[in-house]
Amino acid sequence: xxxxxxxxxxELLLKIKNGDAASFDQLYTKYYKDMYRYGFKIxxxxxxxxxxIQEIYLNLWELRNKIDTIRMIKLYLIKSLRRxxxxxxxxxxxxxxxxxxxxxxxxxVNKENGMINKERGIHLHNILNHNIDALPERQQQAIRFRFFxxxxxxxxxxxxxxxxxxxxxxxxxxxxxxxxxxxxxxxxHIGSRSSTRFNYDLQFTIVYISIH
Numbered sequence: 001x002x003x004x005x006x007x008x009x010x011e012l013l014l015k016i017k018n019g020d021a022a023s024f025d026q027l028y029t030k031y032y033k034d035m036y037r038y039g040f041k042i043x044x045x046x047x048x049x050x051x052x053i054q055e056i057y058l059n060l061w062e063l064r065n066k067i068d069t070i071r072m073i074k075l076y077l078i079k080s081l082r083r084x085x086x087x088x089x090x091x092x093x094x095x096x097x098x099x100x101x102x103x104x105x106x107x108x109v110n111k112e113n114g115m116i117n118k119e120r121g122i123h124l125h126n127i128l129n130h131n132i133d134a135l136p137e138r139q140q141q142a143i144r145f146r147f148f149x150x151x152x153x154x155x156x157x158x159x160x161x162x163x164x165x166x167x168x169x170x171x172x173x174x175x176x177x178x179x180x181x182x183x184x185x186x187x188x189h190i191g192s193r194s195s196t197r198f199n200y201d202l203q204f205t206i207v208y209i210s211i212h
Contacts, residue, residue: 009073016060017067024064028057031074035081043085052084131181135174138162142170
C-alpha cells in the first residue's frame with residue numbers, strides 16, 4: 001500500500017462517514033478479495049470467512065460516525081477479520097489455529113509499514129532536494145557542503161572563499177527556510193517540534209538522504 005492509496009482511502013472514509021453508500025460499496029469491493037484470501041488462509045473455512053467479512057462491514061457502516069479515527073483502513077479490516085475469526089475458532093474449540101493467525105497478522109503489518117516508510121523516505125528525499133534547489137545559490141552550496149559532503153565549517157569557508165561567520169549564516173538561513181516549508185513539515189511530521197529539535201532531525205534527514 002502506498003501513501004497515495006492511504007490518502008485516497010481517507011477521502012473514501014470521509015464520504016462514508018457522511019453516509020455515502022456508494023463510497024461504502026466501493027470500499028467493500030476494493031478490499032473484499034484481500035480479506036477473503038487472508039481469512040480463508042488462516043482458517044480454511046469458506047463460510048466462516050464470508051460471514052466474518054459481512055459482519056465487519058456491517059459494523060463499519062453502523063459505526064461510521066467514528067470512522068475518522070481509522071488511519072489505515074486495510075490494516076483495520078484485516079485486524080478486525082483476525083479478531084472475528086479468532087472468536088469463531090474459540091467458540092468451535094479450534095485453538096490450534098490461533099498462534100499462526102497472530103504470526104500472519106504481524107507479518108502483514110510489518111510489510112505494510114515497511115513499504116509506507118520506504119515511500120515516505122523517497123517522498124521526503126524529493127521534497128528536500130526541491131526545497132534546497134530553491135535556496136539562493138550560496139545557501140545551496142553551504143548546506144550541501146555541510147551535510148552532503150560532511151565538510152567542516154572552516155573547510156567550507158576555504159572552498160567558498162568566504163569568512164567563517166558567513167558560512168554559519170548561510171547554513172542557518174537555509175535551515176530556517178527549510179523549517180518554514182509546509183511540505184517538509186507535513187511529510188517529516190516535525191512541524192510541531194521545537195526549533196532546536198527540528199533542526200537536529202532535519203540535519204539527520206539531510207545527511208541520511210545524501211548517502212542513500
